[in-house]
Amino acid sequence: MSNNDSIQNLRTRRDAVKILGAGAAALGIMPMAGAASAGAAGAEKPSGTAAASEIGYKDGQYILPPLPYAANALEPCIDEETMVIHHATLHQNYVNGANRTAKALAAIADGSGDAALTKAYERDLAFFGSGHSLHTLFWNNMTPGGSEPSGALADALVADFGSIENFMRQFTAASVSVEGGGWGLLSYEPIARRLIILQVEKQQNLTFQGAFPLLGCDVWEHAYFLKYKAKRADYVEAFKKVINWPDVAKRFETAKRIYS
Numbered sequence: 001m002s003n004n005d006s007i008q009n010l011r012t013r014r015d016a017v018k019i020l021g022a023g024a025a026a027l028g029i030m031p032m033a034g035a036a037s038a039g040a041a042g043a044e045k046p047s048g049t050a051a052a053s054e055i056g057y058k059d060g061q062y063i064l065p066p067l068p069y070a071a072n073a074l075e076p077c078i079d080e081e082t083m084v085i086h087h088a089t090l091h092q093n094y095v096n097g098a099n100r101t102a103k104a105l106a107a108i109a110d111g112s113g114d115a116a117l118t119k120a121y122e123r124d125l126a127f128f129g130s131g132h133s134l135h136t137l138f139w140n141n142m143t144p145g146g147s148e149p150s151g152a153l154a155d156a157l158v159a160d161f162g163s164i165e166n167f168m169r170q171f172t173a174a175s176v177s178v179e180g181g182g183w184g185l186l187s188y189e190p191i192a193r194r195l196i197i198l199q200v201e202k203q204q205n206l207t208f209q210g211a212f213p214l215l216g217c218d219v220w221e222h223a224y225f226l227k228y229k230a231k232r233a234d235y236v237e238a239f240k241k242v243i244n245w246p247d248v249a250k251r252f253e254t255a256k257r258i259y260s
């Protein structure tokens with residue numbers, strides 16, 4: 001099955017949106033304005049207000065959003081070669097896998113596929129879909145020169161962790177100690193309406209269902225090994241120097257609006 005396979009032969013476009021779009025807004029791969037105001041159906045008519053680098057779904061397929069900066073823009077913290085491989089090859093693989101999986105699940109839904117493979121495809125959907133959403137988050141979570149948290153987000157970090165320094169300590173510890181490949185993730189937890197730090201294994205394990213991702217640090221070896229070799233902690237320190245806090249704050253405001 002090629003990367004260019006269309007899923008528009010699904011019974012209806014709305015079926016595709018149901019299958020592909022559930023949770024996508026919360027994961028930040030669909031235009032936020034449309035998704036927040038219209039739910040999953042908002043995916044059918046992207047509002048156009050989201051930056052190009054935010055849009056990971058178009059014309060019935062997941063797509064690779066462009067990087068929001070040049071591939072060498074985060075040097076020396078994130079080297080250009082790693083950035084190119086990570087975005088153009090690895091993120092594209094997650095996009096391709098998500099589309100392939102959505103098509104297979106749609107075939108199971110309409111009776112033409114092999115229902116015995118449902119469990120395998122559901123695992124693929126969680127892995128590839130989460131890979132797509134988290135990498136889209138990751139690119140936008142970084143900016144040349146870095147930044148500092150401010151405003152309501154800074155207030156919330158202090159309220160929920162005691163101080164910005166405390167937040168950084170826990171986020172760093174979570175990112176550095178992921179077992180195998182995974183992520184350190186700051187999320188908005190909508191039940192207690194507080195910020196939490198999750199330690200994600202692979203792309204999809206150890207989540208708090210419903211939590212809205214705000215800031216992710218990719219600690220798979222592919223994210224740092226070319227430059228940092230086995231020194232993951234050095235890479236996490238470098239990542240913290242290029243965090244795009246205004247982007248994290250924008251996601252925080254979106255999360256609060258969605259769950260208000």
Ligand code: MN3
Nearest residue numbers: 218220222223
């Ligand atoms: Mn990665």
